[in-house]
Amino acid sequence: MQIRELPYADPGVPDVRSGTRFLLWLGRNQLAGQVKALLWGLLLLLGVAGLPLGVGFAVQAVVDRSAGRLALAGGLIAALGLAIAVGDLMLHRVAVTNWITAAARVQQLLSRKTAELGSVLTRRVAAGEIISVSTGDVEKIGWFVEALSRFAAAALSLVLVCVGLVIYQPALGVVVATGVPVLALAVLPLLPRATKRADAQREKAGKATELASDTVAGLRVLRGIGGEELFLGRYRAASQEVRRAAVHSARMWALIAAVQVLLPGLLLIAVVAYGAGLVLDGRIAVGELVTVYGTVALTYHPLRHFEEIAMAYSFSKPSARRAARVLALTRTTTAAEARADADGKAAGGDLYDPATGVRAPDGLFTAVVCGDPDAAGRLADRLGGHPAEPDEAHASVLLGGVALDELSLDAARTAVLVQDKDPVLLSGTLRELLDVPSSGAVDAREALDAAQCADVLDALAQASVDTDGDPMRTRITERGRSLSGGQRQRLALARSLVTDPEVLVLDEPTSAVDSHTESRIAAGLARLRAGRTTVVLASSPLLLDLADRVVLVHEGQAVAVGTHRELLRTEPRYRAVVTRETDEEIAVRATALDPLEELELAEAEGESA
Secondary structure (H helix, E strand, C coil): CCHHHCCCCCCCCCCCCCHHHHHHHHHHHCHHHHHHHHHHHHHHHHHHHHHHHHHHHHHHHHHCCCHHHHHHHHHHHHHHHHHHHHHHHHHHHHHHHHHHHHHHHHHHHHHHHHHHHCCHHHHHCCHHHHHHHHHHHHHHHHHHHHHHHHHHHHHHHHHHHHHHHHHHCHHHHHHHHHHHHHHHHCCHHHHHHHHHHHHHHHHHHHHHHHHHHHHHHCHHHHHHHCCHHHHHHHHHHHHHHHHHHHHHHHHHHHHHHHHHHHHHHHHHHHHHHHHHHHHHCCCCCHHHHHHHHHHHHHCHHHHHHHHHHHHHHHHHHHHHHHHHHHHCCCCCCCCHHHHCCCCCCCCCCCEEECCCCEEECCCCEEEEEECCHHHHHHHHHHHCCCCCCCCCCCCCCEECCEEHHHCCHHHHHHHEEEECCCCCCCCEEHHHHCCCCCCCCCCHHHHHHHCCCHHHHHHHHHHCCCCCCCHHHCEECHHHCCCCHHHHHHHHHHHHHHHCCCEEEEECCCCCCCHHHHHHHHHHHHHHCCCCEEEEECCCHHHHCCCCEEEEEECCEEEEEECHHHHHHHCHHHHHHHHCCCHHHHHHHHHCCCHHHHHHHHHHHHHHC
């Protein structure tokens, strides 16, 4: 896989049983790149290890006054230098490719999972953790994948060097072959403690990232209540904890690096001392000692890969574990998607939730009233086929008698669209925002008019500098931060109306607008969605009065159905939610007598007197 061929046509089905299994799955899926990096790494490291052999030949040729062998040694050194240059260049090229392609594969998997789960993802996983996984964690995972092949090349080259030295000069080769494994494994006792400290650092960094993300998301609210300093102090304390944990972790890694320098130095001293004695005894030549000395000195380079792979694994394992946890989330709790309809089209008809008893008849405007906003959000997710909890035991929502779980993801998304109470506007122009998959029956201008976006269009036209006053070409900042809450809400509603799904579920679509605008939005929504199934979860009388039918959900169950005016007269619980009556007011209303009853009582008292 080359970088120019990205993105992958299919990133594959990952093994998400654990972080280690996920890393191994990534490595297996990039086997060709791993083998290339291994071969180029061997060329580089064996070229480096061969340099002392050429130098040793040259020294011995000078001692023996042999011009021919000196020239041969010079040619060998030149060839080794060329091998080192080519190996280093190609290894770097292939290693970077492995890193980027591994990171791209993980990002594609995360993007696919995000598209599959939609807004439910942030209900199951903290937003800060999602940001951490999709940015820093992806880089750490890619680092381990590309470092794996370089480590394999280093380990194999050390084995070949030790075998070669034993053959070339057995007396010194045995010493080197005995010492190198000790050098490679000496840091193993230190790794668990280093990994533990690194995990603690990343955990604190993740919490600091979550805190920063939440603070930025709620910055307007914080400014409104004067809470900036409070959250700034919290983030400052969190960042200091991260700093202390990073220093604590760095000390252990510094100790590991020191061991990697100290032990090769001790081995080098031992080889020189022992070799010098062998030269004085005449058992080996000076050139042979130079060769062994140079080779041992250069083993430091491949030994560094042992430290790097240990560090890469300790950093990438928690990252892979977090990525695997996100990728393991499923849209539903069943495997019924395998029984998706062959045509990929959803059945029409009533939308029914067996868990609550809420039914939205086909083609009607149904309003659902819940006293608990969180319960309303969970119900909206269920109606869209996105249960908030993966182990939710309730049966799937039915559309025309067909379980949404049994529809393919594309068919279910086409049939039912859910707009939650906090919709997200992606950055881009207004035209790009409204350029969404749709039936084509609703024009963007119609949707904007129904959502009462005239003032938003005027504001965008005035804010545009290089678009000749065309609001459709004006860029909207990330998450619509340049707009007010009501403006964002209306643009999101317009986007949903453009889509024109068979069933549209709206959770508090007018909570951030004034009553006059809300009244016009309610009328526009009823007009534009006439003949289409629309479900609105709200408690606003302006919306409820235009609904064909209203369902009251109390303690997780539909307990009353009727029109808005009927329920106001007959259902005290409905009246309490819609009119915001307190418990005391409800009690007074319940004990108060009807005017006709008061008159009859007064007449009875007069007769008795």
